[in-house]
Amino acid sequence: MNSKKAENRMDEMQELQLLRLEEHGFWITFWALCAAVAAQALAGTGFREIVGELAVLVIAGGWIMVLCLKNGLWARSYRPSMKTNAVCSVIAGLALGGVFAVRAFAVLHKPLSPELAGRIALAMAAACGVCFGVLEAARAVYKRRRARLDDAEENGK
């Protein structure tokens, strides 16, 4: 097997264009997969049937998050703050609760009961809490990493 890396036949502008196209391709695939998982959940598909898609989403999301943190990058438009993280977590919780509610009442035609409402509320709260915890942990890592990278650049390391 040839261990040499294949020669790059692109010049810098073509490389940049390809990177942009690949970036768009990644995000289109990511959100399309999210939509597909949500649609399947809404259609009443069981967890076992969508576990593959969920695994891909977790791997892709985790991969990009780890690499962004490693390179000291956060979101383009938002500063890392507890408020932003809280808002994002509430949105995630509401989205998950919405999917669960639609699935339970409109698709599976389950009767409205305090127990079911409680379970949906619990799922929403859990999703919100987990999301907030992950985002806050990521924010703490980002701050440490940013400080380290800025210090290294300043000292010319």
Next chain:
Amino acid sequence: MGRNVKIKAARAELDMTQKALAEAVGVSRQTMNAIEQGNYNPTIKLCRAICRVLGKTLDELFGEEDYNEQ
């Protein structure tokens, strides 16, 4: 970003085609055309390669006054 007419002028001085300049600096003609049209900002490495081939300085080819805003 405006057109870079200085590169075109420097090429003309040497009677060099866009394709020949692109080959000399190791990029595609598409990229060289985009630089001259002001559609792509080259890296400093490529700027220096273009200057070397055309026998000009960075200031002469890429100095701010050389970019004519459209």
